[in-house]
Amino acid sequence: MGIVDTAIRELSDEGFERPMIFTVEPLLFSTKRVILPHLHDAAGILSDFPPHAPDSAIEDALDRCIQAGARSIVAFGGGSVLDAAKAVSHFHYLRQARYLPIVALPTTLSGSEFSHYFGITETSGPRPFKRSYAERATVPKIVLMDPSLLMNTPRALLLSSAIKGLDHAIEGMRQVDVDHPHAVMAAAGANKFFSVLERWPVDLETEEAVQKGAVDLSDLLQLQLAAWQCYFYPASVIYGLSHRIGHILGGTFGFPHSATSCITLAPVIRACEARYGSKLQVFNSRGESNPGPALASRIENLVSYLGLPSHLRSFEIGLSALPEIADLLRANYKAEVADLGEDADRKLDALLRSLW
Numbered sequence: 001m002g003i004v005d006t007a008i009r010e011l012s013d014e015g016f017e018r019p020m021i022f023t024v025e026p027l028l029f030s031t032k033r034v035i036l037p038h039l040h041d042a043a044g045i046l047s048d049f050p051p052h053a054p055d056s057a058i059e060d061a062l063d064r065c066i067q068a069g070a071r072s073i074v075a076f077g078g079g080s081v082l083d084a085a086k087a088v089s090h091f092h093y094l095r096q097a098r099y100l101p102i103v104a105l106p107t108t109l110s111g112s113e114f115s116h117y118f119g120i121t122e123t124s125g126p127r128p129f130k131r132s133y134a135e136r137a138t139v140p141k142i143v144l145m146d147p148s149l150l151m152n153t154p155r156a157l158l159l160s161s162a163i164k165g166l167d168h169a170i171e172g173m174r175q176v177d178v179d180h181p182h183a184v185m186a187a188a189g190a191n192k193f194f195s196v197l198e199r200w201p202v203d204l205e206t207e208e209a210v211q212k213g214a215v216d217l218s219d220l221l222q223l224q225l226a227a228w229q230c231y232f233y234p235a236s237v238i239y240g241l242s243h244r245i246g247h248i249l250g251g252t253f254g255f256p257h258s259a260t261s262c263i264t265l266a267p268v269i270r271a272c273e274a275r276y277g278s279k280l281q282v283f284n285s286r287g288e289s290n291p292g293p294a295l296a297s298r299i300e301n302l303v304s305y306l307g308l309p310s311h312l313r314s315f316e317i318g319l320s321a322l323p324e325i326a327d328l329l330r331a332n333y334k335a336e337v338a339d340l341g342e343d344a345d346r347k348l349d350a351l352l353r354s355l356w
Helices: 004-009 025-038 055-068 079-096 155-171 181-197 206-211 217-230 241-251 257-271 273-283 291-306 319-332 334-338 344-355
Strands: 019-022 044-046 072-077 102-106 117-122 129-134
Touching (some): 004 025, 019 025, 019 055, 025 044, 025 072, 044 055, 055 079, 079 102, 079 257, 117 241, 155 181, 155 217, 155 241, 181 291, 241 319, 241 334, 241 344, 257 273, 273 291, 319 334, 319 344
Parallel strands (some): 019 044, 019 072, 072 102
Antiparallel strands (some): 117 129
């Protein structure tokens, strides 16, 4: 803990030259106070990154990195900032034959900083669509985990991003078994998430909760370690239906990215129970006879206790949008829809209605 200043000062010694800082407007004050003074030869600060990494923002950031002669990226923020950093690094390689190495200072708990996946929302079609990419060379070379990075993250964003972290752990079991490294690490990470979040104070923002002693810095560190463990083996995390519904809700309908797992994860676990079978036992107490439903209930109870959104109707979306969501899922994510098993089309419609 307390490593940020020293680590940033030493980045040039680690080969990170002329870094461009990627962040968002609410973090600009912290960026100028905590990061910029310690960086050597910074290329500048980019903070115009809307949620879900729209292609226009990525193209603009790429142009500005090239014009400024940036040779690396310091990404300070949540999943959208990390997506933007990976996307720019990827397209910088396509245009300049060189990836921009990334240093991540994550302020949320989804674990995007450990993954080679990123999403870009394409805006040129009749409806925006978030497309997934997988590029190993874009994984951040350094990730700084310091509880201080979480202190000013809004409560709802921080806690919902932890549910997204659980989503990575659980859907990562789609194509691996209980003896796979992902299963071992993800089970440990999920246990950390549950043990901290199930006693999280109600209504208090994080900094106030720490000041009042309701949680402490070691709790925040446990959450950061949980995010890492849940996404420890990202090459084996093949997204499932919860993630894919979330991509459409976010990229096409503008839902907050982390909030989507609060709505989708538990119902998808129940709907796809046969696909996972007994593998979800790794997330339950020994001897649990119904691991899927038991895990889904625990997640639902946690989302409710934390006061996070649990239905689509919490946002400005009507029942009339469900057929479009279903059509996009069937057209783009056939394998994930097939996780529903026999009569998947009917089950998909029923699942989406239950989400609303």
